[in-house]
Amino acid sequence: MADPSTSERSAEEQRASTDRPGEDARTFGDFQIVREIGRGGMGIVYEARQISLDRPVAxxxxxxxxxxxxxxxxxxxxxxxxxxxxxxxxxVPIYEQGNHQGSYYYAMELIDGQSIDRLLAAEPQVPADGGAGQMVLGRQMLSREGWTAPVRPRGWYGQLSRMLAEVADALNYAHVNGVVHRDVKPHNLILSS
Incomplete structure (x- = not known):
């Protein structure tokens, strides 16, 4: 007769690893798992290496x-x-999609960069000119007009607006082609290095 504690432990370990591909070998079909990048409502995203083509993928x-x-x-x-x-x-281009041992997946280009939410959460920096005509209060800046904003380097908001214009351009392209993203948020917008 099987030891019940062993059976329970095996079942618990199995449940705990249901979202993790090939825990021991760290392989998942043609992919070598490097690390977990993030989790969302539908799936888990891993940094991986596509073995057959020797390329990094998400x-x-x-x-x-x-x-x-x-x-x-x-x-x-x-x-x-x-x-x-x-x-x-x-x-981000999609390279492949499929099913490996009952786990559905797709592989896409791995973008080396950071998400916009991390960029926005980064510690603000005082402008090089010290914010002429502005008073720095902790992480906020008070202008003569009384408006406050995070202290950022000169040109930071211009860069952010250009990035958001690129996001809008990509979303417009998707919409024109009949694709609606449905999960656009700063965490899902990656800025390449």
């Missing part, structure tokens, strides 16, 4: 905890197909 794996209902799988696959149709400099 590998999004559908949460097994979602029950893998047909509708969930179809939505995940539609997401990959829709993104793969788009060819725009500010939209």
């Amino acid at each position: 590998l999004k794996v559908l949460h097994r905890g979602l029950g893998l209902a047909d509708a969930t799988i179809a939505r995940f696959q539609r997401e990959a197909h829709a993104a793969a149709r788009l060819h725009h400099p500010n939209i």
Whole structure:
């Protein structure tokens, strides 16, 4: 007879690793997992290396905890197909999608950079000119007009507005091509290095 504590432990370990591909070998089909990048409502994104082509990728794996209902799988696959149709400099290209041992995934270009939410959360810096005509109060700046804003280097807001214009251009391109993102937020917007 099997030891019940061993059976329980195995079941717990199995449940704990359902979202983690090949925990021991750190491989997932043609992909060598490097590390987890993030989690979202539908899946987990890993930094990985596509073994056959020896290239870095971002590998999004559908949460097994979602029950893998047909509708969930179809939505995940539609997401990959829709993104793969788009060819725009500010939209991450999809390389491959599939199913490995019951886990649905798609691989996309790995972007070396940071998300806009991290950029916005970064510690503000005092302008080189000390904010002429402005008084720095902690992390906020008070101008003559009384308006406060985070203290940022000169040109920072101009750079941010240019980045957001690129985001708007990419979203417009997607919309013109019949694709609606539905999860646009600073965390999902990656700025390449």
